[in-house]
Amino acid sequence: MSWEVVIGLEVHVQINTATKAFCGCSTEFGSEPNTQTCPVCLGMPGQLPVLNGEAAEKTILTGLAINADINLESKFDRKNYFYPDLPKGYQISQFAVPLVENGYLDIPVKDGGEKRIGITRIHMEEDAGKSMHEGLDGVSHIDLNRSGVPLMEIVSEPDMRSADEAIAYLKQLHQLIVFLDVSGANMEMGQFRCDANVSVHQPGTPFGTRAELKNLNSFRFIKQAIEYEVNRQIELIEDGGEVVQETRLFDSAKGESRPMRSKEEAHDYRYFPEPDLPPLRVTQQQVDAIRDGMPELPGQLRHRFETEYGLSSYDADVLTQTRALADWYESLVAAHPADPKRCANWLANELLGRLKELGKEIEHSPVSAQRLAGMLDRIADNTISGKIAKDVLDAMLESDDDADAIIEAKGLKQVSDSGAIDAIIEAVMAANPDQLAGYRAGKDKLMGFFVGQVMKASKGQANPAMVNQRLQVLLKG
Amino acid sequence: MPFSSLSEIKARLDAGETTAVEIAQLYLDRIATHNEALNAFVHLDADHVLAQAQASDAYRAKHAPRPLEGLPIAVKDIFCTQDGPTRCCSNILDGFNAPYDAHVITRLKEAGAVLVGKTNMDEFAMGSSTETSAFGVCRNPWDVSRIPGGSSGGSASAVAAALTPAALGTDTGGSIRQPAALCGITGLKPTYGRVSRRGIIAFASSLDQAGPMTRSVRDAAMVTAAMSGHDSGDATSVSDAPELDWLAACDKTDMKGLRIGKPKEYFVDGMDAGVRASVEAALKQCEALGAEIVDISLPHTEYAVATYYVIAPSEASANLSRYDGVRFGRRCDEPEDLLDMYTRSRDEGFGSEVKRRILTGAFALSSGYYDAYYLKAQQVRTLIQQDFLQAFEQVDVIATPTSPVTAFAVGEKTDDPLTMYLADIFTLALNLAGLPGLSQPCGMVDGLPVGLQWIAPAWREDVLLGAASAYESATEWSSQTPQAFAANGGES
Numbered sequence: 007m008s009w010e011v012v013i014g015l016e017v018h019v020q021i022n023t024a025t026k027a028f029c030g031c032s033t034e035f036g037s038e039p040n041t042q043t044c045p046v047c048l049g050m051p052g053q054l055p056v057l058n059g060e061a062a063e064k065t066i067l068t069g070l071a072i073n074a075d076i077n078l079e080s081k082f083d084r085k086n087y088f089y090p091d092l093p094k095g096y097q098i099s100q101f102a103v104p105l106v107e108n109g110y111l112d113i114p115v116k117d118g119g120e121k122r123i124g125i126t127r128i129h130m131e132e133d134a135g136k137s138m139h140e141g142l143d144g145v146s147h148i149d150l151n152r153s154g155v156p157l158m159e160i161v162s163e164p165d166m167r168s169a170d171e172a173i174a175y176l177k178q179l180h181q182l183i184v185f186l187d188v189s190g191a192n193m194e195m196g197q198f199r200c201d202a203n204v205s206v207h208q209p210g211t212p213f214g215t216r217a218e219l220k221n222l223n224s225f226r227f228i229k230q231a232i233e234y235e236v237n238r239q240i241e242l243i244e245d246g247g248e249v250v251q252e253t254r255l256f257d258s259a260k261g262e263s264r265p266m267r268s269k270e271e272a273h274d275y276r277y278f279p280e281p282d283l284p285p286l287r288v289t290q291q292q293v294d295a296i297r298d299g300m301p302e303l304p305g306q307l308r309h310r311f312e313t314e315y316g317l318s319s320y321d322a323d324v325l326t327q328t329r330a331l332a333d334w335y336e337s338l339v340a341a342h343p344a345d346p347k348r349c350a351n352w353l354a355n356e357l358l359g360r361l362k363e364l365g366k367e368i369e370h371s372p373v374s375a376q377r378l379a380g381m382l383d384r385i386a387d388n389t390i391s392g393k394i395a396k397d398v399l400d401a402m403l404e405s406d407d408d409a410d411a412i413i414e415a416k417g418l419k420q421v422s423d424s425g426a427i428d429a430i431i432e433a434v435m436a437a438n439p440d441q442l443a444g445y446r447a448g449k450d451k452l453m454g455f456f457v458g459q460v461m462k463a464s465k466g467q468a469n470p471a472m473v474n475q476r477l478q479v480l481l482k483g
Numbered sequence: 484m485p486f487s488s489l490s491e492i493k494a495r496l497d498a499g500e501t502t503a504v505e506i507a508q509l510y511l512d513r514i515a516t517h518n519e520a521l522n523a524f525v526h527l528d529a530d531h532v533l534a535q536a537q538a539s540d541a542y543r544a545k546h547a548p549r550p551l552e553g554l555p556i557a558v559k560d561i562f563c564t565q566d567g568p569t570r571c572c573s574n575i576l577d578g579f580n581a582p583y584d585a586h587v588i589t590r591l592k593e594a595g596a597v598l599v600g601k602t603n604m605d606e607f608a609m610g611s612s613t614e615t616s617a618f619g620v621c622r623n624p625w626d627v628s629r630i631p632g633g634s635s636g637g638s639a640s641a642v643a644a645a646l647t648p649a650a651l652g653t654d655t656g657g658s659i660r661q662p663a664a665l666c667g668i669t670g671l672k673p674t675y676g677r678v679s680r681r682g683i684i685a686f687a688s689s690l691d692q693a694g695p696m697t698r699s700v701r702d703a704a705m706v707t708a709a710m711s712g713h714d715s716g717d718a719t720s721v722s723d724a725p726e727l728d729w730l731a732a733c734d735k736t737d738m739k740g741l742r743i744g745k746p747k748e749y750f751v752d753g754m755d756a757g758v759r760a761s762v763e764a765a766l767k768q769c770e771a772l773g774a775e776i777v778d779i780s781l782p783h784t785e786y787a788v789a790t791y792y793v794i795a796p797s798e799a800s801a802n803l804s805r806y807d808g809v810r811f812g813r814r815c816d817e818p819e820d821l822l823d824m825y826t827r828s829r830d831e832g833f834g835s836e837v838k839r840r841i842l843t844g845a846f847a848l849s850s851g852y853y854d855a856y857y858l859k860a861q862q863v864r865t866l867i868q869q870d871f872l873q874a875f876e877q878v879d880v881i882a883t884p885t886s887p888v889t890a891f892a893v894g895e896k897t898d899d900p901l902t903m904y905l906a907d908i909f910t911l912a913l914n915l916a917g918l919p920g921l922s923q924p925c926g927m928v929d930g931l932p933v934g935l936q937w938i939a940p941a942w943r944e945d946v947l948l949g950a951a952s953a954y955e956s957a958t959e960w961s962s963q964t965p966q967a968f969a970a971n972g973g974e975s
Contacts, residue, residue: 045583049805051571052563052585052682054717084801086848088825095804148809276848278857281688281798283718 009206011236012213013172014164017179018157019068019189020133020197021061027132027156028055028098035195039149047154049093054282057082061156062286064188065105065130066296068158071186071303072125074109076293080129082280087273091135091148099159101277104129105286111182112305113174123175124163131157152196158188164203164213169232173225176200181304185329193223200228204235205249214239215249219263221256231256231263238263307332315339315346324354330369331358341379348382356399364403373402381409391470394418422469424476427460430468431480434459445481456481485513485645485971486964489554489702492648496543496553503543503553507536507597509971510555514600514646517968520627523641525560525618526567527600535597542595549595551709556591557650559638560601561608562693563682564588571684572616573606575806575832577813585682586717587651587693587710594709599647603637606834607803608658608686610634611906612896615836620893623666624965625931629890632662632906638696639666644968649697649706653683655690656791657885657910660922663696664885664934667924667963669951670696671703674941675917676721678707679714685802687795688719690914699961700923700951704729707944725942732945733952739773741950744878748784749909754887761926761933762884765954769882772953777878781870786863787912792904793847793860794915800844806832839900868916875940880950883909885922885934913938921947924960932963 026033029046046053069076083101106128112120135150160179166172180198183191191198200222205214219235222228234256239249253272254263302310304326311322311332325335338349357378361371381398384390390398390413401412413419421427434456435442445452460473487495495501511529518524532555539553563569563581570576584592591598603621605613613621613636623631624644631640635652639662642650652659654672663670671694678693685691695706708729713722745766750759766776808814808828815831818824833841847856874881887908896903913920918941925935935954939946955961 048810050583050811051569051576051579051581051684051805052680054681054719056716056718086801086804086845088804088807090807090809090821093805093810094801095807096801274850276801276845276850276853278797278801278848278853281719282685 008209009236009240010209011167011169012164012205012207012216013166013169013232014203014216015162015166015172015175016201016203017160017176018199019160019183019191021064021156021158022187022189022197023058023060023064023156025058026154027058027061027130028154031154033155035190037151039147039151042151043153047093048150049095055098055280057283057286058156061130062105062288063296064186065128065158066288066293067186067300068160068183068188069106069109069128070293070297070300071182072106072109072111072128074106074125074128076288077103077105077107078288078290078293079103080105080286082130082283082286083277084280085131086276089134089137090146091137091150091153093135093150093153097132097134098280098283099131099277100129102279111175111178113171113178115171115174121165121171123165123171126161126163128158128160131159133157164205169229169236172202172232173229176225176228181327185301185304187301187329193225196223199223202228202232202235204232204239206236206239206243214243215251217249217251218253219256220253220266221258223258227256227258230258230261234262301329311335315350317347317350321350321354324358325350328368330367334368334371334375337375338379341376342382342386344386345382348385349379352378352382352399356396360399360403373399377402377408384409384413388420388422388469389413390418390420391466393470394420394466418467420469421464421467422472424472427464427468427472427476428480430460430463431456431473431476434463435480442481446483453477453481485509486698487648488699489551489648489697489705490699492554493552497548503536503539503597504533506553507532507555507599510599510647513644513971516970517644517646521622521624521640521644521646522619523603523621523631523637523644523646524557524600525570525572525603525616525637528567531566532597532599539595539597549593550705551591552595554596554649555599555647556596556706557599557602557638557641557647558588559604559635559650559652561604561653561684562588562601562651563684564598564601566598567601569601569684570617571607572604572618573806573832573834573837574617575813575829576811577832579812581682583682586679586714588682590710590712591651591706596709602635602641602650605634605636605836607684607799607837608634608653608655609799609836609840611657611661611903612891612893613637613640613662614893614897615834617834622893623890624968625667626890627967629892629931630665632665632886632890634658634662635670635696636662639663639668639670642666642668642696642698644965649695649702651693651706651710652696653686653691653693654910654914654920655686655795656914657907659694659696660885660910660920660934660936661907663922664924664936665890665932667927667932667960667965668696668698669700669703669921669923669961670694671707671921671944671947672914672919673707673711673944674724674919675914676719677711677724677919677942677944679712679717679720681714681717681720685798687798688802689798690791690795692914700921700948700955701730701733703921704733704948727945729944729948732948735949735953736956737773738769738950738953741769741774741880742777742878743769743774743950744777744779744874744881746779746781746784746874746881746883748781749883754884755889755928757926757928758884758887758889758933761928762882762935765925765935765958766882768957769950769954772957774950779874779877779881781867781874781912783863783866783870784912787867787915788904788908790860790863790867790915791907791911792843793856794864796840796844797847797857798844800841800848803833803837803841808832836900864915867912871913871916871918871938871940879939880946881938882950883936883938885909885936889928889931889933909936917941919944919947921951923951923955924963925954925958926960927963932960
């Protein structure tokens with residue numbers, strides 16, 4: 007039997023406002039527990055929420071970036087449930103009328119084309135606090151620093167047909183969120199969280215019963231969890247069983263999920279309009295102003311990098327992963343305009359790899375675009391070879407010196423003087439008579455041997471092109 | 484002296500005939516003498532009261548007096564205050580001390596008022612008799628075997644017995660006006676959004692509004708003027724509310740040209756005949772003062788009680804979820820697990836009326852019933868609002884009885900919640916419509932006060948105050964004093 011997989015995703019994104027959704031507390035991550043709280047986000051008696059307008063603006067910006075409708079009047083509701091990290095006993099959310107509806111994202115698919123994934127809605131809500139149960143001798147601790155941090159929940163249509171498509175959608179969405187600078191979107195910090203609704207059915211028949219997968223906090227786990235769930239459902243049905251509607255918790259250590267609660271046990275959240283907050287009203291002028299301030303989106307940027315700088319689609323893709331990286335690249339090109347491709351190679355292939363080893367993002371690169379451009383200038387004017395340049399770059403990461411100072415201090419200047427190169431070549435030929443004889447007898451492959459020996463003898467400083475050229479002449483005798 | 488209005492006390496303070504400390508001591512003595520019979524105050528820190536009075540006298544010595552300089556005002560136990568406990572007269576808030584003042588408390592302090600303790604109320608303001616308080620029943624000074632009304636019964640009782648010249652109440656469905664009527668004082672519920680709700684413990688957020696309970700209409704205007712104004716910390720506090728000249732509105736002595744609507748739905752069989760006669764007589768008096776009485780209809784009135792008792796409990800069911808034993812207030816001893824902690828803390832902490840309303844509200848909001856109850860109630864609420872809008876095309880103000888009955892006996896209705904809910908039958912429609920309302924004394928039946936209710940269009944408290952001032956100036960009903968409490972403190 008052939009099964010079709012149907013996936014819809016709900017993504018919770020922490021909006022990166024400086025203060026919480028409904029009070030003035032800081033949203034900074036990682037502070038001492040319960041130090042970023044006030045009577046409002048502690049849910050104390052008589053305290054009232056006041057909406058952080060910036061959170062709404064960022065939600066609208068996101069809505070515009072996914073080509074969605076912005077509701078000029080949206081409403082807040084209370085979602086009622088008891089949990090110790092939910093101080094008021096209800097979460098302020100948008101249920102009946104969300105701020106954003108009817109958007110979409112186009113994602114790349116295997117055959118090289120694109121597929122459109124519908125986005126039903128984006129609504130605003132507040133985060134809960136964190137409960138900690140582990141290693142506390144049977145008691146639980148609660149940290150309410152996160153209580154009231156603004157979230158947007160981005161709900162897709164059930165348009166994805168494989169775990170790969172789900173991951174492609176999530177990566178596309180993640181990149182968009184990062185570009186719009188509406189969230190840190192750090193998955194480990196819980197700033198970008200995903201729940202997946204998964205079902206299987208025979209094509210041409212109605213959708214199957216879905217299971218909701220929770221606790222998916224990396225792209226790898228999401229893929230694992232979906233694939234596990236798809237197999238579980240297919241095996242279940244093929245063994246004559248039936249999928250039940252339930253919420254399942256993914257255990258990343260075991261690579262499997264287990265039931266959390268069934269449909270019967272599902273909460274009745276008793277949504278009703280939040281009487282403490284009037285409807286959120288925005289004007290078309292405000293929406294237009296937000297649209298006017300929209301930064302260049304990843305797709306537009308990729309296209310521009312390919313056409314304006316002649317980059318391969320691969321390099322363009324790498325360099326547009328984040329806005330900061332793209333900006334860094336453009337300032338590098340501005341400082342070394344002669345060769346945008348060289349800029350791309352050195353940034354994408356060399357600097358990023360080194361930064362990754364150092365655990366640093368491009369924003370915190372010890373080598374500035376100006377300094378790197380200074381080194382690229384020396385490659386361009388043949389002062390150093392590409393190979394030597396790698397050593398120069400390593401040295402630059404460890405000091406504040408510019409490329410010229412490092413080249414000078416370490417004597418790395420490339421030798422392009424033909425007399426000096428000829429002297430080295432002759433010394434190498436004298437030291438390796440057997441290989442010389444072999445080459446002259448027709449073993450052309452020995453050319454590589456001689457290049458290597460000459461470069462080694464010159465400590466890498468000989469101009470490689472010139473070495474090649476002179477060897478061609480001298481080896482023939 | 485103790486039965487003076489705020490305005491009279493203010494005049495004597497401004498004339499240098501007395502001091503804030505003398506005034507504070509006078510009322511503290513009266514509370515010490517009479518509170519036991521009434522149980523109007525549930526918390527009082529006499530030293531703190533005197534300290535505020537001393538500070539006020541010191542301020543007056545150096546500066547021009549502020550609008551409420553040195554004037555004692557008691558507050559219902561629903562207002563959070565940094566000083567002393569705030570319990571909402573519930574066991575679930577046992578041990579709770581708010582680390583903040585309600586916005587209106589801040590405003591009263593800034594206006595120079597001396598805050599005098601916390602007054603008794605129905606638990607979480609859910610009641611019409613001040614019998615559901617965790618601190619015990621409050622009594623009506625006109626007859627201590629009777630209830631003072633509710634939920635702001637402590638404030639009403641205290642003002643009527645002159646244990647304080649003024650007090651704050653809150654009004655969700657009549658909780659200022661009904662006890663004001665039953666205790667023979669004046670109570671004003673401002674337009675929804677006029678007064679910040681921040682720091683006032685929420686019962687039903689879309690209906691709650693704080694207001695004054697006083698011995699005169701002008702006093703109500705003075706206190707409301709100090710309380711009201713936009714608060715950026717309450718999103719439902721209106722920023723562009725029309726400004727009123729509160730005191731000038733109280734200068735009216737006649738009703739020339741005033742069209743008073745008399746809704747037929749508020750004069751019905753089943754109401755107390757004496758109450759009806761008193762209100763009819765009051766309207767005759769209004770005619771004599773130059774008003775035109777216009778018979779009107781508010782056709783959806785009969786649905787107001789049902790609508791209110793869906794919406795208010797629904798909102799309350801969520802508002803009271805925060806009392807969970809986790810962060811403040813009461814937690815049960817030795818909980819076995821989380822569920823046990825929730826259920827036992829709430830079971831032990833809440834009284835039966837509060838539980839009834841939480842259950843009613845949770846039911847009305849639950850899946851499968853929401854459309855039939857909550858949604859339908861919201862639709863009817865809109866119809867009730869439209870009734871008033873249409874009526875105000877014909878008339879300037881509406882006059883009705885505040886309560887269909889005078890004060891009833893303690894225990895008379897406690898076993899029958901539905902009968903108790905009908906006590907608010909004439910007051911709660913205007914909460915649903917967000918309109919301002921005022922109750923003032925307009926008669927006595929068998930030694931018990933009767934209240935006349937005025938209802939005005941939104942933001943037109945000046946119309947309420949004008950009509951009520953004119954009526955007050957022409958009658959003596961506001962000057963009645965319960966003789967059992969006439970003796971001053973220290974004398975009895």
